[in-house]
Amino acid sequence: MIGFTEEGIAARELHFAAYHEAPHKMVYERFGGAGDAIVWQNASGNPDERVWFGQFRPRTCPDTMRTVALTSGVFFPDLPANWRVLYGIAGLVAEEVLSGETDDPGAIADAVRYRISNDEVSATDLADTGITDIDDYQLNDEIVEESLRIWRERWPVVEQEAEYLIRFAKD
Template identity: 70%
Template sequence: MIELTEEQIAARELRNAAYHEAAHKMVYERFGGAGDAVVWRNESGNPDEKAWFGQFRPRTCPEEMRTIALASGVSALDLPSNWKMLVGIAGLVAEEILSDDTDDAGAIADAIYLKISDGEASASDLATMGITDIDSFELRYEVVEEAARILREGWRVVQQEAEYLIEFATD
């Protein structure tokens, strides 16, 4: 069994938080919105908590931007009905891609299902995904597969944002 130091664990948690939030941002912006991803060190000193926290902060809503574009005579693509779920699940999918670089949506969905069941998903992610009861929820493989496809197509953007977040957080 490999033993990790506190510093190694903290570095991995920073990396996961940065990629998680960068994924939310990339998917949100893909649908026409804008926002900011942020990460910060947990200063509580509680060893049972994660060393790093993160958050995606929306500034403009894709639905509102589409409405404004159409009202201005600018063509705009239709938003998929599940766009919010895709944004909400993007962070968890990115963490799974990062952890084992799998292409199997079923394996990713299973891992995410376990994280949600174990209470490891944030309340904001769950709300965006439309999950109100972690004891009884459905996670559709096709949504996970679509989120994974979107993230893989834009992985370079996710990487750039995550590396920026890591650099900024450790300055």
């Protein structure tokens, strides 16, 4: 049996938290928004809780940026209708890929649906994705595939942000 140390578990959770939040930030920025990804250590001491938490905090919404740009006479491309879902699902998709089990969009969609139905997804991720009820939620393979494509195209940006979060979380 593989032995897990508290330090090993904490390091893995920090890695996953950073690589969960970094794709949220990158996708949000890709659509013209701005915000900050953060990770912090859980100070509760409760062994049943995660050691590391993370969050993406939007500052400027892509919809708002587009409206301002167009009002000012500056060209701003149309936002895809599903940009919020792509932004919201990015961290969950990244976690599934980082787990090393699969990079197949159908399998990732199934895994994300499973996590959502088992209450293993944060309220902010659900809200960002627009999910209010798992029974009404249809995560299709195409959305997952598009999310994968977006953050893989900009993998160096995701990696740089995640490593920044990890480095400064430890200080």
